[in-house]
Amino acid sequence: MSGTEAGAVPRILALMGSGETAPTMAKVHRMLVGRAGPPPIPAVLLDTPYGFQENADELTARAADYFRENVGMPIEVATFRSTEADAVTRATALARIGAARYVFAGPGSPSYALSVWAGTGLTEALAAKLDRGGIVVFASAASLTLGAATVPVYEIYKVGEPPRWLPGLDLLGRIGLDVAVIPHYDNAEGGSHDTRFCYLGERRLERLEAELPPGRFVLGIDSHTALVLDLAAGTAAVHGVGGVTVRVAGRSERFPAGTTIPLAALRETAARLAGAEGAAAPAGAAVAASDPAPAARETASGSLPAEVDAFAAAFDAAEAAHDAPAAIAAVLGLEELLVAWSRDSAGGAAWDRGRDQLRALIVRLGSLAAAPDPEAAAVPGPIVELLIERRAAARAAKEWALGDRIRDALVAAGVDLHDTPAGTTWERRPAG
Numbered sequence: 001m002s003g004t005e006a007g008a009v010p011r012i013l014a015l016m017g018s019g020e021t022a023p024t025m026a027k028v029h030r031m032l033v034g035r036a037g038p039p040p041i042p043a044v045l046l047d048t049p050y051g052f053q054e055n056a057d058e059l060t061a062r063a064a065d066y067f068r069e070n071v072g073m074p075i076e077v078a079t080f081r082s083t084e085a086d087a088v089t090r091a092t093a094l095a096r097i098g099a100a101r102y103v104f105a106g107p108g109s110p111s112y113a114l115s116v117w118a119g120t121g122l123t124e125a126l127a128a129k130l131d132r133g134g135i136v137v138f139a140s141a142a143s144l145t146l147g148a149a150t151v152p153v154y155e156i157y158k159v160g161e162p163p164r165w166l167p168g169l170d171l172l173g174r175i176g177l178d179v180a181v182i183p184h185y186d187n188a189e190g191g192s193h194d195t196r197f198c199y200l201g202e203r204r205l206e207r208l209e210a211e212l213p214p215g216r217f218v219l220g221i222d223s224h225t226a227l228v229l230d231l232a233a234g235t236a237a238v239h240g241v242g243g244v245t246v247r248v249a250g251r252s253e254r255f256p257a258g259t260t261i262p263l264a265a266l267r268e269t270a271a272r273l274a275g276a277e278g279a280a281a282p283a284g285a286a287v288a289a290s291d292p293a294p295a296a297r298e299t300a301s302g303s304l305p306a307e308v309d310a311f312a313a314a315f316d317a318a319e320a321a322h323d324a325p326a327a328i329a330a331v332l333g334l335e336e337l338l339v340a341w342s343r344d345s346a347g348g349a350a351w352d353r354g355r356d357q358l359r360a361l362i363v364r365l366g367s368l369a370a371a372p373d374p375e376a377a378a379v380p381g382p383i384v385e386l387l388i389e390r391r392a393a394a395r396a397a398k399e400w401a402l403g404d405r406i407r408d409a410l411v412a413a414g415v416d417l418h419d420t421p422a423g424t425t426w427e428r429r430p431a432g
Contacts, residue, residue, distance in 0.1 A: 032228070048081060080117075235261070
């Protein structure tokens with residue numbers, strides 16, 4: 001690809017392992033937007049990877065809200081959801097990509113996206129964008145499509161089909177990287193079973209690696225991590241909370257966040273790992289030595305579970321000390337955290353667990369009010385107000401059981417509630 005003149009829009013291809021609409025990646029988006037030239041910056045969201053989902057409109061709206069509120073940039077939709085899209089829809093999407101300085105695609109199904117994009121000229125449009133100047137950010141499912149080979153994740157992990165490769169867009173091949181991209185590389189959601197390597201686990205990844213032609217390697221990108229390839233500068237930089245791994249036949253080398261290396265170093269590392277085949281330790285041992293330990297992977301795979309645990313621990317400490325203000329602060333902090341993560345389309349399971357933890361802490365807060373410090377004269381007013389607010393939210397969401405549990409806890413603490421058309425009022429029950 002040709003170089004760009006001084007002052008032109010940079011030629012950047014960024015791959016995100018996950019968390020593309022989570023707070024963890026907002027800083028990376030803002031950094032890239034800051035390099036995209038003077039505002040207003042024409043930016044487009046390519047909605048193909050999740051176009052088959054019934055909630056596609058909701059995912060698009062959440063992504064648009066994220067870019068507006070967390071990144072500080074509006075984003076237009078380049079709608080291209082199915083093979084049934086007419087010629088005008090396809091042409092409009094490609095035209096918007098061509099005019100944009102920032103192109104983003106994210107979660108969904110890589111095999112579905114490839115089936116829709118086949119023969120449409122999308123690869124050429126993205127290559128032209130990177131050649132003439134622009135920033136292309138592909139994350140999660142979309143990042144899987146950028147290599148010469150793609151893993152059909154849904155079919156293997158959810159349906160149980162035999163592991164296999166699909167032909168990818170091979171956009172990375174145009175910049176000299178003959179790779180298979182594996183996002184969610186450090187995934188630890190499986191708990192009792194191995195979900196590393198985008199839910200493949202070690203056994204299935206080894207099987208797939210054996211099918212790669214000589215010279216092709218796995219490029220693994222951890223969750224909530226980005227690999228930023230500056231094509232004009234010839235550099236590869238790792239941002240986020242995890243790392244990027246070059247892997248060949250079970251042997252791997254990891255580049256942690258904060259690393260910047262020459263782009264060519266990725267190929268050179270793969271060649272060195274391939275050349276070490278005869279002297280290398282067994283594949284499983286090599287991976288165990290170079291990959292993070294399970295506990296480290298759980299922390300690196302994203303800050304949401306860790307931050308939820310931190311707020312729960314803070315609540316535990318406040319409860320033990322009967323410190324009502326600190327308990328309230330923990331509950332409010334957890335609620336703010338979940339609001340910040342609510343637009344992360346790929347973090348559903350972790351977000352649901354966080355919501356369950358919030359509900360549990362709300363109920364425990366009621367119990368804390370019901371068993372006040374013997375020296376306290378009454379249930380602290382802020383606890384009552386917070387619980388009434390949470391009860392109203394639960395009732396609005398038709399979570400009647402949670403609403404009743406909150407009310408029962410307040411009644412046990414000597415607080416009577418009065419539901420009126422104007423809202424809920426409360427009063428302390430006289431002692432005795």
